[in-house]
Amino acid sequence: MMNDSTINNGLRFFFLAVLQIFLLKQISWGFGGKEYLFIFLYPLFIMMLPIQMIRHLVVLAGFAIGFTVDLFYETLGINAAAATLSAFLRPLALRASSPREGYNIKHHPTVNDLGWSWYFRYAAWFLGIHLLLFFSIQAFTFYFWTDILLKTFFSFVASYALMALLVLIFNPKN
Amino acid sequence: MSKIKATIFQGGSVITMIVLEMLCFYLIINFNSEQQRIWLETVTVYTGGVNERVDGVNSYIGLRATVDSLQQRLADIKSATEGVYVAKAAEVDSVRDDSLRQRFVYLTAEVVNKSPYGPNNTTIINRGKMDGIEIGQGVVADQGLLGIVTAVSGEHARVMSLLHRDTRLSAGLKNSYFGTLRWDGDDPRNMTLYDLKSYVEVNPGDTIYTTGYSSIFPTGLAIGTVSATEKLAGTGNWRIGVKLLADPLRMRYVFVIKDLFKEDISILMENDER
Numbered sequence: 001m002m003n004d005s006t007i008n009n010g011l012r013f014f015f016l017a018v019l020q021i022f023l024l025k026q027i028s029w030g031f032g033g034k035e036y037l038f039i040f041l042y043p044l045f046i047m048m049l050p051i052q053m054i055r056h057l058v059v060l061a062g063f064a065i066g067f068t069v070d071l072f073y074e075t076l077g078i079n080a081a082a083a084t085l086s087a088f089l090r091p092l093a094l095r096a097s098s099p100r101e102g103y104n105i106k107h108h109p110t111v112n113d114l115g116w117s118w119y120f121r122y123a124a125w126f127l128g129i130h131l132l133l134f135f136s137i138q139a140f141t142f143y144f145w146t147d148i149l150l151k152t153f154f155s156f157v158a159s160y161a162l163m164a165l166l167v168l169i170f171n172p173k174n
Numbered sequence: 175m176s177k178i179k180a181t182i183f184q185g186g187s188v189i190t191m192i193v194l195e196m197l198c199f200y201l202i203i204n205f206n207s208e209q210q211r212i213w214l215e216t217v218t219v220y221t222g223g224v225n226e227r228v229d230g231v232n233s234y235i236g237l238r239a240t241v242d243s244l245q246q247r248l249a250d251i252k253s254a255t256e257g258v259y260v261a262k263a264a265e266v267d268s269v270r271d272d273s274l275r276q277r278f279v280y281l282t283a284e285v286v287n288k289s290p291y292g293p294n295n296t297t298i299i300n301r302g303k304m305d306g307i308e309i310g311q312g313v314v315a316d317q318g319l320l321g322i323v324t325a326v327s328g329e330h331a332r333v334m335s336l337l338h339r340d341t342r343l344s345a346g347l348k349n350s351y352f353g354t355l356r357w358d359g360d361d362p363r364n365m366t367l368y369d370l371k372s373y374v375e376v377n378p379g380d381t382i383y384t385t386g387y388s389s390i391f392p393t394g395l396a397i398g399t400v401s402a403t404e405k406l407a408g409t410g411n412w413r414i415g416v417k418l419l420a421d422p423l424r425m426r427y428v429f430v431i432k433d434l435f436k437e438d439i440s441i442l443m444e445n446d447e448r
Contacts, residue, residue: 055185077201088191
């Protein structure tokens with residue numbers, strides 16, 4: 001059953017993976033000999049999966065994009081683990097940013113359907129959770145928790161802004 | 175809180191998530207060196223004690239094989255050390271291509287049976303005719319001598335220990351004066367060296383070696399050290415107490431020494447007798 005939404009999500013998978021792998025992988029910034037700023041836009045794919053989508057599939061889709069990115073980042077399993085977990089926790093972000101009247105069955109998680117203020121809250125929650133998970137898993141220990149928090153903060157600011165720009169430019173309908 | 179819980183767990187994708195996460199962490203640990211290092215260190219910290227114990231048990235289980243292989247290696251090394259070669263270089267010009275020929279080879283063996291301790295001690299080893307053991311071959315352990323083969327069956331051989339009243343062993347000092355080593359049946363730590371001329375200087379602490387004037391032991395194997403000296407009245411010989419380097423009663427892993435020249439030499443001996 002290939003409807004518009006399925007095709008769009010498939011295209012987003014491809015587009016965001018390519019963007020992440022070939023462009024954003026090059027970008028990093030830091031100080032004191034350490035890299036603190038990385039840009040991750042592929043979580044947008046998980047964010048924009050249909051709200052009503054079966055959760056098993058959401059989790060699998062999260063794993064798929066994370067694993068794809070990992071293959072090219074040569075960090076096998078790290079992005080996949082973070083993406084799987086944040087895909088699993090997506091309902092938390094959806095609920096935290098839920099509009100006053102709740103989601104209705106026709107809503108797509110887009111600016112078009114739910115508005116910018118909703119988008120900014122949702123993206124903040126989802127991206128925050130994802131990046132915190134990612135850098136924690138990457139460090140693989142909470143011993144360097146200051147590093148984890150710094151990386152999460154800087155990467156969050158940059159990724160958040162670029163992600164909004166991307167959504168503004170393409171303004172997807174579903 | 176319960177609302178958050180409900181939000182997370184409704185729809186029941188927990189199993190999918192857990193399975194995928196396990197896969198992810200498997201990948202992380204196996205394909206990322208930094209994370210692997212942290213993982214291994216953590217594992218080591220928490221399981222170190224257990225591992226140590228398991229390791230201890232395992233090494234005990236594997237001890238047998240380890241000892242066997244070490245014995246084999248030792249036999250190889252002993253078969254290749256200088257003492258087992260005899261100098262064949264003649265004092266002529268010409269080629270010296272076989273200046274050293276191997277005379278003795280070592281074969282690993284294990285003590286499988288011992289006679290009850292008494293004045294005539296014998297030992298059974300687990301090598302026999304099948305392994306090329308013959309009567310008259312010497313048996314040594316890593317640290318000292320055990321004895322001489324006196325009987326051979328298919329798979330086993332009986333060794334007359336140094337601690338046997340019939341043992342007569344040619345032994346001497348580094349300066350090649352020699353006598354006969356015997357055991358008087360008393361103290362398993364000490365033997366006695368007879369027939370060494372009393373004009374030879376002997377000091378307590380000197381090492382007594384095999385002489386190699388027989389086909390039993392190679393030249394220069396250390397047997398023991400001089401513990402007491404006494405001039406035997408009326409013979410012109412020393413009576414020297416020799417403290418053994420190793421206790422023949424406690425040897426377990428041993429080597430049988432085979433003399434490759436034995437036949438060659440015995441031909442001459444027979445000719446001599448005629």
